[in-house]
Amino acid sequence: MGGKKPKVVIVGAGLAGLAAGRRLHYCAGDVLDVAVVEAGDRIGGRILTSEFAGAQLEIGATWIHGIDGSPIYEIARKAGALFPDEHAAAWERMDGFPSDPLTLAEGGLVIDHFLLDRVSAVFSNLKDLIVSGKTNDKIASVGEFLRHGFESYRAENRADWIEEAAFAMHECGERGYTAVDDLDSLDLSAEKEYREFPGEHITLPGGYSRVPEFLASALPAGTIRLRRKVSQVEWHPDGLAGGNPVRILYDDGEVEFADHAIITVSLGVLKSGVINGHGLCFTPPLPKAKIDAIRRIGFGLRLQGAARVVRRPGGGGAGEDG
Numbered sequence: 565m566g567g568k569k570p571k572v573v574i575v576g577a578g579l580a581g582l583a584a585g586r587r588l589h590y591c592a593g594d595v596l597d598v599a600v601v602e603a604g605d606r607i608g609g610r611i612l613t614s615e616f617a618g619a620q621l622e623i624g625a626t627w628i629h630g631i632d633g634s635p636i637y638e639i640a641r642k643a644g645a646l647f648p649d650e651h652a653a654a655w656e657r658m659d660g661f662p663s664d665p666l667t668l669a670e671g672g673l674v675i676d677h678f679l680l681d682r683v684s685a686v687f688s689n690l691k692d693l694i695v696s697g698k699t700n701d702k703i704a705s706v707g708e709f710l711r712h713g714f715e716s717y718r719a720e721n722r723a724d725w726i727e728e729a730a731f732a733m734h735e736c737g738e739r740g741y742t743a744v745d746d747l748d749s750l751d752l753s754a755e756k757e758y759r760e761f762p763g764e765h766i767t768l769p770g771g772y773s774r775v776p777e778f779l780a781s782a783l784p785a786g787t788i789r790l791r792r793k794v795s796q797v798e799w800h801p802d803g804l805a806g807g808n809p810v811r812i813l814y815d816d817g818e819v820e821f822a823d824h825a826i827i828t829v830s831l832g833v834l835k836s837g838v839i840n841g842h843g844l845c846f847t848p849p850l851p852k853a854k855i856d857a858i859r860r861i862g863f864g865l866r867l868q869g870a871a872r873v874v875r876r877p878g879g880g881g882a883g884e885d886g
Protein backbone atom coordinates (compact mmCIF):
# COMPACT_ATOMS: atom_id res chain seq x y z
CA MET A 565 0.00 0.00 0.00
CA GLY A 566 1.49 3.34 -0.99
CA GLY A 567 0.60 6.91 -0.04
CA LYS A 568 0.87 8.87 3.11
CA LYS A 569 -1.07 7.69 6.11
CA PRO A 570 -3.64 10.14 7.52
CA LYS A 571 -2.14 11.84 10.56
CA VAL A 572 -3.82 12.15 13.96
CA VAL A 573 -2.26 14.50 16.53
CA ILE A 574 -3.42 13.96 20.09
CA VAL A 575 -2.82 17.00 22.30
CA GLY A 576 -2.00 16.01 25.89
CA ALA A 577 -0.32 12.91 27.32
CA GLY A 578 -2.57 12.50 30.36
CA LEU A 579 -4.72 9.41 30.74
CA ALA A 580 -7.21 10.52 28.06
CA GLY A 581 -4.54 11.29 25.46
CA LEU A 582 -2.59 8.11 26.13
CA ALA A 583 -5.73 5.97 26.07
CA ALA A 584 -6.75 7.54 22.74
CA GLY A 585 -3.25 6.95 21.35
CA ARG A 586 -3.19 3.35 22.48
CA ARG A 587 -6.66 2.64 21.09
CA LEU A 588 -5.84 4.19 17.71
CA HIS A 589 -2.54 2.37 17.55
CA TYR A 590 -4.18 -0.99 18.26
CA CYS A 591 -7.15 -0.51 15.98
CA ALA A 592 -5.60 1.39 13.10
CA GLY A 593 -1.86 1.62 13.67
CA ASP A 594 -1.15 0.27 10.19
CA VAL A 595 -3.30 2.86 8.44
CA LEU A 596 -2.86 5.92 10.69
CA ASP A 597 0.12 8.02 11.70
CA VAL A 598 -0.50 8.79 15.39
CA ALA A 599 1.36 11.36 17.50
CA VAL A 600 0.80 12.39 21.12
CA VAL A 601 2.17 15.86 21.91
CA GLU A 602 2.60 16.99 25.50
CA ALA A 603 3.45 20.45 26.85
CA GLY A 604 5.17 19.13 29.97
CA ASP A 605 8.34 17.11 30.37
CA ARG A 606 6.58 13.95 31.52
CA ILE A 607 3.51 11.89 30.70
CA GLY A 608 0.62 11.31 33.09
CA GLY A 609 -0.84 14.81 33.48
CA ARG A 610 -2.87 14.86 36.68
CA ILE A 611 -1.43 11.49 37.68
CA LEU A 612 1.98 11.61 39.34
CA THR A 613 3.41 9.22 41.89
CA SER A 614 6.20 10.86 43.86
CA GLU A 615 8.14 10.19 47.03
CA PHE A 616 8.29 12.00 50.35
CA ALA A 617 10.41 11.00 53.34
CA GLY A 618 10.93 7.56 51.86
CA ALA A 619 7.23 6.97 51.34
CA GLN A 620 5.28 6.80 48.12
CA LEU A 621 3.10 9.85 47.63
CA GLU A 622 0.38 10.46 45.06
CA ILE A 623 0.38 14.09 43.95
CA GLY A 624 -2.72 13.66 41.78
CA ALA A 625 -5.17 10.80 41.37
CA THR A 626 -4.97 8.35 44.24
CA TRP A 627 -8.05 6.14 44.29
CA ILE A 628 -9.78 3.75 41.99
CA HIS A 629 -13.37 4.40 42.98
CA GLY A 630 -14.91 0.94 42.67
CA ILE A 631 -12.97 -1.93 41.14
CA ASP A 632 -15.65 -4.29 39.81
CA GLY A 633 -15.68 -3.82 36.05
CA SER A 634 -13.48 -0.72 36.18
CA PRO A 635 -11.22 -0.41 33.13
CA ILE A 636 -8.66 1.52 35.20
CA TYR A 637 -8.50 -1.38 37.64
CA GLU A 638 -7.92 -3.75 34.74
CA ILE A 639 -5.06 -1.60 33.43
CA ALA A 640 -3.60 -1.26 36.94
CA ARG A 641 -3.69 -5.05 37.26
CA LYS A 642 -1.95 -5.58 33.94
CA ALA A 643 0.58 -2.86 34.80
CA GLY A 644 1.52 -4.70 38.02
CA ALA A 645 0.42 -1.75 40.16
CA LEU A 646 -1.68 -3.88 42.51
CA PHE A 647 1.02 -6.27 43.67
CA PRO A 648 4.34 -4.69 42.62
CA ASP A 649 6.38 -7.02 44.82
CA GLU A 650 6.02 -9.23 47.87
CA HIS A 651 7.09 -6.38 50.22
CA ALA A 652 4.54 -3.84 49.01
CA ALA A 653 1.98 -2.66 51.53
CA ALA A 654 -1.56 -3.82 50.92
CA TRP A 655 -3.77 -1.30 49.25
CA GLU A 656 -5.88 1.05 51.30
CA ARG A 657 -9.62 0.72 51.32
CA MET A 658 -12.21 3.42 51.72
CA ASP A 659 -14.71 0.92 53.08
CA GLY A 660 -14.04 -2.15 55.17
CA PHE A 661 -13.52 -0.06 58.32
CA PRO A 662 -14.91 -1.18 61.68
CA SER A 663 -18.64 -0.63 62.11
CA ASP A 664 -18.05 1.38 65.29
CA PRO A 665 -15.56 4.11 64.32
CA LEU A 666 -14.36 6.38 67.07
CA THR A 667 -15.16 10.02 66.42
CA LEU A 668 -13.38 12.79 68.24
CA ALA A 669 -13.92 16.54 68.37
CA GLU A 670 -11.23 19.07 69.19
CA GLY A 671 -9.72 18.44 72.58
CA GLY A 672 -10.38 14.69 72.34
CA LEU A 673 -14.08 14.86 73.12
CA VAL A 674 -15.64 11.54 72.09
CA ILE A 675 -18.74 12.08 69.95
CA ASP A 676 -21.77 9.83 70.17
CA HIS A 677 -21.92 8.06 66.80
CA PHE A 678 -25.71 7.75 66.91
CA LEU A 679 -25.81 11.53 66.85
CA LEU A 680 -23.47 11.62 63.88
CA ASP A 681 -25.42 8.94 62.03
CA ARG A 682 -28.59 10.98 62.54
CA VAL A 683 -26.96 14.10 61.09
CA SER A 684 -25.52 12.05 58.21
CA ALA A 685 -29.03 10.77 57.46
CA VAL A 686 -30.40 14.33 57.51
CA PHE A 687 -27.72 15.42 55.05
CA SER A 688 -28.17 12.50 52.65
CA ASN A 689 -31.98 12.77 52.76
CA LEU A 690 -31.77 16.46 51.88
CA LYS A 691 -29.34 15.72 49.07
CA ASP A 692 -31.57 12.89 47.77
CA LEU A 693 -34.49 15.32 47.66
CA ILE A 694 -32.48 17.66 45.45
CA VAL A 695 -31.11 14.93 43.16
CA SER A 696 -34.43 13.09 42.76
CA GLY A 697 -36.39 16.33 42.32
CA LYS A 698 -38.92 14.96 44.83
CA THR A 699 -39.30 18.12 46.84
CA ASN A 700 -42.09 20.63 46.50
CA ASP A 701 -39.82 23.36 47.85
CA LYS A 702 -38.30 25.66 45.29
CA ILE A 703 -34.53 25.10 45.25
CA ALA A 704 -32.84 28.46 44.82
CA SER A 705 -29.44 26.92 45.47
CA VAL A 706 -28.06 23.62 46.77
CA GLY A 707 -26.27 25.37 49.63
CA GLU A 708 -29.35 27.27 50.72
CA PHE A 709 -31.61 24.19 50.51
CA LEU A 710 -29.23 22.12 52.65
CA ARG A 711 -28.84 24.90 55.22
CA HIS A 712 -32.56 25.55 55.36
CA GLY A 713 -33.18 21.81 55.85
CA PHE A 714 -30.68 21.66 58.68
CA GLU A 715 -32.18 24.73 60.36
CA SER A 716 -35.58 22.98 60.38
CA TYR A 717 -33.96 19.87 61.88
CA ARG A 718 -32.16 22.01 64.45
CA ALA A 719 -35.38 23.74 65.51
CA GLU A 720 -37.32 20.48 65.79
CA ASN A 721 -34.61 18.54 67.63
CA ARG A 722 -32.90 21.32 69.57
CA ALA A 723 -29.68 20.29 67.87
CA ASP A 724 -26.48 21.39 69.59
CA TRP A 725 -23.06 22.55 68.33
CA ILE A 726 -21.88 19.00 67.71
CA GLU A 727 -24.68 18.38 65.25
CA GLU A 728 -24.01 21.77 63.69
CA ALA A 729 -20.32 20.85 63.30
CA ALA A 730 -21.19 17.41 61.92
CA PHE A 731 -23.51 18.99 59.34
CA ALA A 732 -20.76 21.48 58.44
CA MET A 733 -18.43 18.49 57.96
CA HIS A 734 -20.84 17.06 55.37
CA GLU A 735 -21.15 20.44 53.63
CA CYS A 736 -17.37 20.65 53.52
CA GLY A 737 -17.14 17.07 52.24
CA GLU A 738 -19.66 17.84 49.50
CA ARG A 739 -17.55 20.82 48.43
CA GLY A 740 -14.52 18.53 48.35
CA TYR A 741 -16.21 15.76 46.34
CA THR A 742 -17.78 18.12 43.83
CA ALA A 743 -14.83 20.57 43.77
CA VAL A 744 -16.95 23.69 44.19
CA ASP A 745 -15.92 26.58 46.34
CA ASP A 746 -19.41 27.44 47.34
CA LEU A 747 -22.40 25.06 47.51
CA ASP A 748 -24.58 27.91 46.22
CA SER A 749 -22.88 27.56 42.85
CA LEU A 750 -23.30 23.76 42.75
CA ASP A 751 -25.65 22.22 40.17
CA LEU A 752 -26.69 18.68 41.05
CA SER A 753 -29.11 18.24 38.17
CA ALA A 754 -26.81 15.80 36.33
CA GLU A 755 -25.94 13.89 39.52
CA LYS A 756 -28.28 11.05 38.58
CA GLU A 757 -26.17 10.39 35.47
CA TYR A 758 -23.05 9.72 37.53
CA ARG A 759 -22.29 6.02 37.81
CA GLU A 760 -19.70 4.57 40.13
CA PHE A 761 -18.28 1.10 39.62
CA PRO A 762 -19.25 -1.26 42.44
CA GLY A 763 -16.71 -2.89 44.74
CA GLU A 764 -13.82 -1.69 46.82
CA HIS A 765 -12.24 1.72 46.53
CA ILE A 766 -8.49 1.20 46.50
CA THR A 767 -5.15 2.93 46.20
CA LEU A 768 -2.30 1.44 44.17
CA PRO A 769 0.71 0.10 46.10
CA GLY A 770 2.79 0.22 42.91
CA GLY A 771 1.87 3.87 42.31
CA TYR A 772 -0.79 5.36 40.05
CA SER A 773 1.89 6.46 37.56
CA ARG A 774 2.18 2.85 36.47
CA VAL A 775 -1.19 3.25 34.74
CA PRO A 776 -0.14 5.99 32.25
CA GLU A 777 3.29 4.33 31.92
CA PHE A 778 1.60 1.07 30.92
CA LEU A 779 -0.56 2.83 28.31
CA ALA A 780 2.47 4.66 26.92
CA SER A 781 4.54 1.48 26.72
CA ALA A 782 2.28 0.13 23.97
CA LEU A 783 3.06 3.04 21.64
CA PRO A 784 5.96 2.84 19.19
CA ALA A 785 9.04 4.87 20.10
CA GLY A 786 8.74 8.49 19.03
CA THR A 787 4.93 8.56 19.15
CA ILE A 788 4.94 10.67 22.33
CA ARG A 789 6.68 14.01 22.03
CA LEU A 790 7.32 15.91 25.27
CA ARG A 791 7.83 19.69 25.69
CA ARG A 792 5.59 20.39 22.70
CA LYS A 793 3.17 23.04 23.87
CA VAL A 794 0.37 23.71 21.41
CA SER A 795 -0.68 27.35 21.27
CA GLN A 796 -3.19 27.22 18.45
CA VAL A 797 -5.22 24.67 16.54
CA GLU A 798 -6.47 25.77 13.14
CA TRP A 799 -9.10 23.46 11.83
CA HIS A 800 -11.18 23.30 8.71
CA PRO A 801 -13.00 20.18 7.53
CA ASP A 802 -12.46 21.11 3.85
CA GLY A 803 -8.73 21.61 4.27
CA LEU A 804 -6.68 24.72 4.91
CA ALA A 805 -4.71 26.54 2.23
CA GLY A 806 -1.97 23.87 2.51
CA GLY A 807 -4.50 21.08 1.93
CA ASN A 808 -4.72 19.58 5.43
CA PRO A 809 -7.79 20.00 7.61
CA VAL A 810 -5.73 20.78 10.74
CA ARG A 811 -2.74 23.03 11.34
CA ILE A 812 -1.10 22.93 14.77
CA LEU A 813 1.02 25.80 15.97
CA TYR A 814 3.48 25.22 18.80
CA ASP A 815 4.64 27.93 21.21
CA ASP A 816 8.16 27.85 19.70
CA GLY A 817 6.72 28.76 16.30
CA GLU A 818 6.85 25.30 14.75
CA VAL A 819 3.90 24.32 12.57
CA GLU A 820 2.58 20.81 11.98
CA PHE A 821 -0.15 19.69 9.57
CA ALA A 822 -2.54 16.88 10.40
CA ASP A 823 -5.77 15.32 9.25
CA HIS A 824 -7.32 15.06 12.70
CA ALA A 825 -6.62 16.44 16.16
CA ILE A 826 -7.84 15.03 19.45
CA ILE A 827 -7.72 17.61 22.22
CA THR A 828 -7.46 16.18 25.74
CA VAL A 829 -6.33 19.22 27.74
CA SER A 830 -8.13 19.98 30.99
CA LEU A 831 -11.16 22.21 31.42
CA GLY A 832 -8.92 24.82 33.08
CA VAL A 833 -6.65 24.99 30.02
CA LEU A 834 -9.71 25.27 27.76
CA LYS A 835 -11.21 28.04 29.92
CA SER A 836 -7.96 29.93 29.92
CA GLY A 837 -7.54 29.77 26.13
CA VAL A 838 -11.07 29.72 24.77
CA ILE A 839 -12.72 32.10 27.25
CA ASN A 840 -9.87 34.31 28.47
CA GLY A 841 -7.68 34.26 25.36
CA HIS A 842 -4.53 33.14 27.24
CA GLY A 843 -3.02 29.93 25.93
CA LEU A 844 -4.46 27.26 23.65
CA CYS A 845 -6.94 28.75 21.19
CA PHE A 846 -8.85 27.54 18.16
CA THR A 847 -9.26 29.08 14.70
CA PRO A 848 -12.04 29.30 13.73
CA PRO A 849 -13.47 29.35 17.26
CA LEU A 850 -15.06 26.13 18.57
CA PRO A 851 -18.79 25.68 17.97
CA LYS A 852 -20.94 27.83 20.27
CA ALA A 853 -22.34 24.83 22.19
CA LYS A 854 -18.79 23.81 23.14
CA ILE A 855 -17.79 27.34 24.14
CA ASP A 856 -20.95 27.65 26.24
CA ALA A 857 -20.18 24.34 27.98
CA ILE A 858 -16.56 25.38 28.66
CA ARG A 859 -17.82 28.67 30.09
CA ARG A 860 -20.63 27.13 32.14
CA ILE A 861 -18.92 24.17 33.80
CA GLY A 862 -17.21 25.41 36.91
CA PHE A 863 -14.59 24.00 39.26
CA GLY A 864 -12.28 25.21 41.95
CA LEU A 865 -12.12 24.66 45.65
CA ARG A 866 -10.40 26.58 48.40
CA LEU A 867 -10.48 24.49 51.53
CA GLN A 868 -11.21 27.15 54.07
CA GLY A 869 -13.28 26.80 57.21
CA ALA A 870 -12.60 23.07 57.54
CA ALA A 871 -15.09 21.14 59.62
CA ARG A 872 -14.28 20.76 63.26
CA VAL A 873 -15.41 17.19 63.70
CA VAL A 874 -13.04 14.49 62.55
CA ARG A 875 -14.10 10.92 62.07
CA ARG A 876 -11.63 8.20 62.92
CA PRO A 877 -10.41 6.03 61.41
CA GLY A 878 -11.10 7.31 57.94
CA GLY A 879 -14.91 7.15 57.78
CA GLY A 880 -15.52 9.92 55.20
CA GLY A 881 -15.15 13.66 55.41
CA ALA A 882 -13.69 16.55 53.56
CA GLY A 883 -10.89 16.35 51.05
CA GLU A 884 -10.22 12.63 50.76
CA ASP A 885 -9.69 12.98 47.03
CA GLY A 886 -7.85 16.26 47.02
Ligand SMILES: Cc1cc2nc3c(=O)[nH]c(=O)nc-3n(C[C@H](O)[C@H](O)[C@H](O)COP(=O)(O)OP(=O)(O)OC[C@H]3O[C@@H](n4cnc5c(N)ncnc54)[C@H](O)[C@@H]3O)c2cc1C
Pocket residue numbers: 575576577578579580581601602603604607608609610611623624625626627628629792793794795828829830833844885886
Ligand atom coordinates in the same frame (compact mmCIF):
# COMPACT_ATOMS: atom_id res chain seq x y z
C1 LIG B 1 -5.19 16.28 43.26
C2 LIG B 1 -6.04 15.36 42.40
C3 LIG B 1 -6.54 14.19 42.93
C4 LIG B 1 -7.31 13.35 42.14
N1 LIG B 1 -7.76 12.17 42.69
C5 LIG B 1 -8.40 11.29 41.90
C6 LIG B 1 -8.73 9.99 42.40
O1 LIG B 1 -8.42 9.66 43.55
N2 LIG B 1 -9.36 9.13 41.58
C7 LIG B 1 -9.69 9.48 40.29
O2 LIG B 1 -10.30 8.63 39.58
N3 LIG B 1 -9.39 10.69 39.78
C8 LIG B 1 -8.74 11.59 40.55
N4 LIG B 1 -8.37 12.79 40.04
C9 LIG B 1 -8.77 13.12 38.66
C10 LIG B 1 -7.82 12.47 37.63
O3 LIG B 1 -6.48 12.72 37.98
C11 LIG B 1 -8.13 13.09 36.28
O4 LIG B 1 -9.49 12.91 35.97
C12 LIG B 1 -7.32 12.48 35.14
O5 LIG B 1 -5.96 12.28 35.45
C13 LIG B 1 -7.46 13.44 33.95
O6 LIG B 1 -6.76 12.93 32.84
P1 LIG B 1 -6.83 13.71 31.46
O7 LIG B 1 -5.96 13.00 30.50
O8 LIG B 1 -8.24 13.95 31.08
O9 LIG B 1 -6.27 15.17 31.78
P2 LIG B 1 -4.79 15.60 32.26
O10 LIG B 1 -4.21 14.58 33.15
O11 LIG B 1 -4.90 17.00 32.75
O12 LIG B 1 -3.93 15.57 30.90
C14 LIG B 1 -3.92 16.66 30.01
C15 LIG B 1 -2.49 16.82 29.51
O13 LIG B 1 -2.51 17.87 28.54
C16 LIG B 1 -1.29 18.60 28.68
N5 LIG B 1 -1.50 19.92 28.08
C17 LIG B 1 -2.19 20.98 28.59
N6 LIG B 1 -2.12 22.02 27.75
C18 LIG B 1 -1.38 21.61 26.68
C19 LIG B 1 -0.96 22.26 25.48
N7 LIG B 1 -1.30 23.54 25.21
N8 LIG B 1 -0.18 21.56 24.60
C20 LIG B 1 0.17 20.26 24.85
N9 LIG B 1 -0.20 19.62 25.99
C21 LIG B 1 -0.98 20.27 26.89
C22 LIG B 1 -1.09 18.64 30.18
O14 LIG B 1 0.28 18.96 30.51
C23 LIG B 1 -1.50 17.24 30.59
O15 LIG B 1 -0.41 16.35 30.62
C24 LIG B 1 -7.60 13.68 40.80
C25 LIG B 1 -7.09 14.88 40.27
C26 LIG B 1 -6.31 15.70 41.06
C27 LIG B 1 -5.75 16.98 40.44
